[in-house]
Amino acid sequence: xxxxxxxxxxxxxxxxxxxxxxxxxxxxxxxxxxxxxxxxxxxxxxxxxxxxxxxxxxxxxxxxxxxxxxxxxxxxxxxxxxxxxxxxxxxxxxxxxxxxxxxxxxxxxxxxxxxxxxxxxxxxxxxxxxxxxxxxxxxxxxxxxxxxxxxxxxxxxxxxxxxxxxxxxxxxxxxxxxxxxxxxxxxxxxxxxxxxxxxxxxxxxxxxxxxxxxxxxxxxxxxxxxxxxxxxxxxxxxxxxxxxxxxxxxxxxxxxxxxxxxxxxxxxxxxxxxxxxxxxxxxxxxxxxxxxxxxxxxxxxxxxxxxxxxxxxxxxxxxxxxxxxxxxxxxxxxxxxxxxxxxxxxxxxxxxxxxxxxxxxxxxxxxxxxxxxxxxxxxxxxxxxxxxxxxxxxxxxxxxxxxxxxxxxxxxxxxxxxxxxxxxxxxxxxxxxxxxxxx
Numbered sequence: 282x283x284x285x286x287x288x289x290x291x292x293x294x295x296x297x298x299x300x301x302x303x304x305x306x307x308x309x310x311x312x313x314x315x316x317x318x319x320x321x322x323x324x325x326x327x328x329x330x331x332x333x334x335x336x337x338x339x340x341x342x343x344x345x346x347x348x349x350x351x352x353x354x355x356x357x358x359x360x361x362x363x364x365x366x367x368x369x370x371x372x373x374x375x376x377x378x379x380x381x382x383x384x385x386x387x388x389x390x391x392x393x394x395x396x397x398x399x400x401x402x403x404x405x406x407x408x409x410x411x412x413x414x415x416x417x418x419x420x421x422x423x424x425x426x427x428x429x430x431x432x433x434x435x436x437x438x439x440x441x442x443x444x445x446x447x448x449x450x451x452x453x454x455x456x457x458x459x460x461x462x463x464x465x466x467x468x469x470x471x472x473x474x475x476x477x478x479x480x481x482x483x484x485x486x487x488x489x490x491x492x493x494x495x496x497x498x499x500x501x502x503x504x505x506x507x508x509x510x511x512x513x514x515x516x517x518x519x520x521x522x523x524x525x526x527x528x529x530x531x532x533x534x535x536x537x538x539x540x541x542x543x544x545x546x547x548x549x550x551x552x553x554x555x556x557x558x559x560x561x562x563x564x565x566x567x568x569x570x571x572x573x574x575x576x577x578x579x580x581x582x583x584x585x586x587x588x589x590x591x592x593x594x595x596x597x598x599x600x601x602x603x604x605x606x607x608x609x610x611x612x613x614x615x616x617x618x619x620x621x622x623x624x625x626x627x628x629x630x631x632x633x634x635x636x637x638x639x640x641x642x643x644x645x646x647x648x649x650x651x652x653x654x655x656x657x658x659x660x661x662x663x664x665x666x667x668x669x670x671x672x673x674x675x676x677x678x679x680x681x682x683x684x685x686x687x688x689x690x691x692x693x694x695x696x697x698x699x700x701x702x703x704x705x706x707x708x709x710x711x712x713x714x715x716x717x718x719x720x
Contacts, residue, residue, distance in 0.1 A: 306442065313433065314442060316491035318449035320484055321426055325450040327480035328419045329457025329575075330473050333465075333567040335415040336550070338408030350409055351543070351673035354416040355666040361417060362663050366515040369654050374429060378488050381425055385418050386481045393471045416666070422484070423450075424661035428654045429488065431645040433495040439646045440595075443639035444586025451575045451582055451634060458572035462565050518655030519663070528656050530707045531644060532664045534599075537700040538633070539668025540675075541606050541693050545626055547676045548686060570623075574630045581635035595640050596708025602637035603704050605629055607697035614690040622686070644707070 306314060368377040392414070395407045434442060461473060522528045549570075557563045590598050609625035645657050679689055 313494040320487035322449045322453040323483040325453030326457045327477040329454045336567045348673040351669045353413045355670045358666045363515045420662045436646045439643040440590045441587045448582035454575035458568045461568045518659035521656045536668040540672035543672035578634045598640040599704040599708045602632045603700035610690045610693040617686040
């Protein structure tokens with residue numbers, strides 16, 4: 282008996298079990314969580330290699346042209362979303378994930394060739410196309426990941442584990458930022474694109490690993506359904522969103538987040554354009570900001586996010602981001618300095634990655650399976666880029682009227698207040714089963 286107790290204590294004190302307790306992981310969840318973590322790590326590593334290149338090409342093409350690029354991004358989203366829905370309707374989730382990611386890999390190889398053979402004048406237009414492409418790419422590949430994850434893990438698991446998965450994204454961002462700063466001078470933009478191609482293939486491999494371990498959390502009937510095509514219409518993601526008050530609430534949440542983020546993005550682009558004269562310096566500047574944001578976010582995601590969602594609930598966690606935005610824009614209106622801007626930008630992004638994003642994903646564990654892919658993808662891509670579009674042209678109009686950073690911030694204050702009220706309402710809703718009227 283004493284020997285058995287000693288063995289039990291030794292197992293409990295093993296490094297693996299200690300890590301499981303530290304991150305609030307239950308028995309049987311470890312392998313699926315590791316595969317999911319590697320999956321999102323590779324995706325964000327690829328994105329953060331591409332993101333500074335996108336931002337630099339956007340600035341090089343002229344900040345005044347950014348609203349047009351946001352318009353192009355929205356049009357691209359509207360064209361691609363039905364194609365994605367058609368793939369979800371026809372293929373199993375493992376198949377359409379692989380097809381989606383390899384489609385983007387093929388696109389990257391085309392951009393590498395265009396960057397190599399284009400003249401200086403042609404390169405400006407290639408850069409603009411690449412800006413639009415990356416803006417589409419990052420939302421689609423990440424939305425597909427979270428759709429897959431909320432299809433695997435349940436509501437209670439999501440509250441505990443989504444913060445850990447978000448930490449995998451943050452680690453990918455940190456490594457991607459460091460990698461870009463370290464290698465951009467040696468391998469250039471085309472070399473960075475090639476690295477992203479390899480990482481996307483890694484994402485395909487890890488998604489298959491996650492699929493192999495996902496059945497452990499479901500009944501035999503659910504397992505059979507999980508590997509079937511979803512069916513339904515190619516526009517059902519949009520129609521379900523507008524018919525369901527709860528899905529529509531998530532969509533408006535995303536819209537307000539996107540609009541306020543775009544205001545800050547344009548201000549950041551203007552600062553970079555005026556402060557840095559050459560391309561490599563701007564890429565390093567953007568990558569450095571990403572590095573510090575991700576570094577500050579990591580500890581929050583690893584050790585606090587899951588516990589905070591469990592302790593305070595989804596509503597309070599969702600409210601953190603609009604509350605910080607409300608206070609931040611009010612502060613920026615009163616003290617419109619670069620230092621205050623950087624503090625607000627960092628605080629917002631840390632709050633989004635560490636708290637609001639995992640809490641928002643938990644909401645999708647409460648909807649029917651078809652909406653986890655179609656409605657979620659519509660909200661994550663088309664609605665998000667609609668917010669970009671509205672805010673981009675609004676910013677251009679406000680600037681044309683002579684509004685400075687203070688004026689734009691004052692416009693964002695009531696938007697943030699509305700967003701805060703919506704977040705509280707949304708977090709208090711029950712998503713377990715939508716009514717027949719909503720579908």
